Amino acid sequence: MNSVAFILIALLTLAAALAAASLPKLIHAALSFAVTFVGVAAFFFLLGAEFVGLVQIFVYIGAVAVLIVFTILLTRRDVGKDRGFNWAGVFIAIAVFAGLLWAILKTQPLSIAAPPIEALTVRRIGEVLMTSYVWPLQCVGLLLTAALIGALILVMEEKR
Amino acid sequence: MTPTLQLFLIVAAALFCIGLLAALSRRHAIFILIGIEMMLAAANLNFIAFWRFGPQPQPPTGVMVAIFSIAIAAAEAAVGLALVIAVYRHYRTTNVDQLNQLKG
CATH class of the missing domain: 1.20.120.1200 (NADH-ubiquinone/plastoquinone oxidoreductase chain 6, subunit NuoJ)
Structure with a gap:
C-alpha cells in the first residue's frame, strides 16, 4: 500500500x-x-x-x-x-468525531502492517455468494424487488 | 511508512461525521439522504479495512458484508428519493422545516 x-x-x-x-x-x-x-x-x-x-x-x-x-x-x-448552517448539527458532528477519534487512538491495533493476502477473485466471490451466503443473497433479492415496487407505488399518480 | 488500520478508521470516522453534519444541519430532504449515504459508505470503508488488516477468514466475510450493505443502501436511496418526490407533490416543498403537519 x-x-x-x-x-x-x-x-x-x-x-x-x-x-x-x-x-x-x-x-x-x-x-x-x-x-x-x-x-x-x-x-x-x-x-x-x-x-x-x-x-x-x-x-x-x-x-x-x-x-x-x-x-x-x-x-x-x-x-x-438552503440558507445557513444549523450550528447544533455542527457541534454534534464535531463531538461525535472527537469521541470516535479518542476511541480509535486509544485502542491497540490488530496488526501494524497489512498481512499479505492472495488476490480476491470475482470467481471466489461468486462461489461464496452461491454457497455460504445464498440465503442473504435471496433476502437481498427480495428486498430489492420490494423496494422497486414500493418506490413505483410511492411515485405513481394518485387517482382522483 | 504505509497506511495503518488506524488511519483508515480515522478517515472513515471523518467521512461518517461529515455525513452526520449533512444529515443534521441541512434543510433539504435530498441533502439528508446524501448524508445518510455518506454514513453508509463510511461503514463500508470500515468493513473493508478490518477485513484487510485482520486475520483472513474463509470465506471473505468483510467483503461480503460490504457488498450486501451496498445493495441495501441502493434500495434505501431508491425508496427515499421516491418519498421525497411524493412529499413534494403533496406539499410543494422539500424543506424539512416546513413539513411540520404532524408536529404536536
Whole structure:
C-alpha cells in the first residue's frame, strides 16, 4: 500500500464530502457526492477489494447519483436557497468525531502492517455468494424487488 | 511508512461525521439522504479495512458484508428519493422545516 496514494485519496474524499455537505446549490452538492464515492471506491481498490470498488462505482455513480440528480430536477421549483448552517448539527458532528477519534487512538491495533493476502477473485466471490451466503443473497433479492415496487407505488399518480 | 488500520478508521470516522453534519444541519430532504449515504459508505470503508488488516477468514466475510450493505443502501436511496418526490407533490416543498403537519 502506498502512503502517497492514501493521502491523495483521503484529501479528495474528505474535501468532496465537505463540499457535498456545505455547498448551497443542490446540483453542485450532488456532483460532489459522486466525487466522494469515487474516492471511497479508490480506497476499496487500495485495500485490495477491487470487486467492491467496482460495485461501488456502478451502484453509486451509475445509479444513485443519477437518481439524486433526477430528483433535484423534478423538485426544481423548491431548489432555491438552503440558507445557513444549523450550528447544533455542527457541534454534534464535531463531538461525535472527537469521541470516535479518542476511541480509535486509544485502542491497540490488530496488526501494524497489512498481512499479505492472495488476490480476491470475482470467481471466489461468486462461489461464496452461491454457497455460504445464498440465503442473504435471496433476502437481498427480495428486498430489492420490494423496494422497486414500493418506490413505483410511492411515485405513481394518485387517482382522483 | 504505509497506511495503518488506524488511519483508515480515522478517515472513515471523518467521512461518517461529515455525513452526520449533512444529515443534521441541512434543510433539504435530498441533502439528508446524501448524508445518510455518506454514513453508509463510511461503514463500508470500515468493513473493508478490518477485513484487510485482520486475520483472513474463509470465506471473505468483510467483503461480503460490504457488498450486501451496498445493495441495501441502493434500495434505501431508491425508496427515499421516491418519498421525497411524493412529499413534494403533496406539499410543494422539500424543506424539512416546513413539513411540520404532524408536529404536536
